[in-house]
Amino acid sequence: MRDADAPLHSKQRSRLIDVANHAGVTKSVVSRVLNNDRTLSIREETRTRILDAVRDLGYQPHTGARALAGASTRALALLIPDLTNPVYSRITRGAVQQARARGFAMLLAEDSADFGVDRQFADLVASHRVDGLLIASARPDHPLLGMLPDSRIPHVFVNRVVAGSGRNISLQIEAASQAALDHLLALGHRRIGHVSGPEQLAPTVSRRAGLLGAAAAAGIPEPSIESGEFNEQGGYAAATRLLADHPDLTAIYASTLNQAIGVLSAVHAAGLRIPGDISVISYDDLPLAGFLHPPLTAIAMPLMELGQAAVDALCAQLEGAPPKDVLVPGAPEVVVRGSTGPPRSGPPAGTAKVPS
Amino acid sequence: MRDADAPLHSKQRSRLIDVANHAGVTKSVVSRVLNNDRTLSIREETRTRILDAVRDLGYQPHTGARALAGASTRALALLIPDLTNPVYSRITRGAVQQARARGFAMLLAEDSADFGVDRQFADLVASHRVDGLLIASARPDHPLLGMLPDSRIPHVFVNRVVAGSGRNISLQIEAASQAALDHLLALGHRRIGHVSGPEQLAPTVSRRAGLLGAAAAAGIPEPSIESGEFNEQGGYAAATRLLADHPDLTAIYASTLNQAIGVLSAVHAAGLRIPGDISVISYDDLPLAGFLHPPLTAIAMPLMELGQAAVDALCAQLEGAPPKDVLVPGAPEVVVRGSTGPPRSGPPAGTAKVPS
DNA sequence: GACGCCTAGAAAACCGGTTTTCCCCGGCGG
């Protein structure tokens, strides 16, 4: 058992057996050392000899062989609804970083209109490609929800509360709505509009509930609400309806940043000034918000932390802990920019096309 | 060999051997049928019996076992510089969709400032986790570039020309600059500014070269150029410098959409009107552009197609074809919105802080 | 009728790990 016994396939990938030969032990010992098997007793000297061999040969375990032998794949999969939405991008960033920090690779899938993603996503686990799933797109009617509970697939829901699942990773959405309203109230607003999201989505409901609850508590008139898709067009359309139907509004709270951009556009198109005629505030803050016209007041949410927390929670499941709901800490913070100000005193000054 | 021989682990994942028993053949035959082995001769009846068994048992091959046995992992990895940049998001979307269409899973990594990503990225291949790499972030000084050529790792460069690599998947960038200039020329502009990107990046250079070449050919004064990072702040800073140093400019061409948003903001901040005082046009078009203030004229590039083409090219390599450069077809198209118009006749009317 | 060939599929040898079992050896207690 000398070093000369080591194979000399210079250019070759080295395998566990190569490391074992190089260190003068059997591969089982090397495996157990690398995996910190507590039931193995080994001399310190031998252990360092093995670790040296691993380093010298640049040993990299074969993921497939490892998975086959019953160990985990050390890979997770993330399912998100829309890759181009910067909010999900930040969640994704947090998740990818945290996964990497924990030694996991991250697979990505986009839900979109792509029929069959759900099935394929479940197959990722069935084919032992990943150890668990991060699901950021669970609509109540999502087919995936039907298949997950029976299976033993470890998974968490990110930013999407699935009632009773006991594995929801979420933000303090109600508190965010409260903070938005507080900001508007402090400025003197009382007639407020809300651009909401698709009806079935949990964040939509939470944001709305938070706003309505806070408004009732503050004793102001009930906010007017219009819904739209979570994109610029959805925000534009909803805001246009709000402005036409409720000329007395002095502020609009948008449910997402993308919608807020549409809201700004709609208010401009109506000939109103921001914040002179209408103040606009948005859930979600990103650097982009500061460069809009006017710069957008927004509520910063810990999105990257959300992604990280989701990975942490999933890893906890993988280590055997029972799943549990997680509320990501960190109070929502209002980033005040130019799109909010005191309410106008009279009726809107703009050239909004009000019904004649 | 009757059906009764099949194991009855009802709830169990079924394996190749289970399918074989169910069909009354050996697993080698099943494997070869599933992989379309042309050297296998088999009766049509037996083949359908096997395929039926596969369906009945919901057989799903074990990815790891397959990879271990020498076949491919059917997974690719994508390395992008910035997850939150919507331009990369669209490239990612195209790549993920195409990978899925071809039966590949997609792993994701973000390059950012994260030290060690390059090494870890190469390890993805070393550990047989993926079959190939899509690299959308190759700066000339990127450490990854040093390690790739010697290795036999299949890879392509996306939207980032690495000279001499012979595996660049790129867009018609020069043509896009030409189109942008043509649009401005048609409106009557002659003094044009360009907000460029980081100096070392290939797209930066191409965009600039395309513009300068087209300008020279048109016989107008050489465009003024300032560089900035590929984000809103970078565009803001560069545009601010352009406006201060060159008060005679009547139009600005921004290198990316994010920069263009910063440009709009900077022009507003300088007290100038768009397009009254300054026209703004951007490379990259996204839905977002239509909701800015004013709506942004932009050059639509086939970004999803770029991502798809990259996957196609990589798959071709995996199938044995030698790597080659690919220029994604589809001529750049100018989407005209409100941010461009005829040049003003006199000096800028705004309250720009010009040196007193 | 013997031989070769082709068809249809069986058998078995891997791939590179993990994990359980087993063994050898030295020390210690009775």
Place this chain on the structure above:
DNA sequence: CCGCCGGGGAAAACCGGTTTTCTAGGCGTC
């Protein structure tokens, strides 16, 4: 002196596929 025990590691049995090799029978041919 013998048996037992525990430390240190060897051996081997898997995991679930892929791929190469091998074989039994049927058929055409000389």
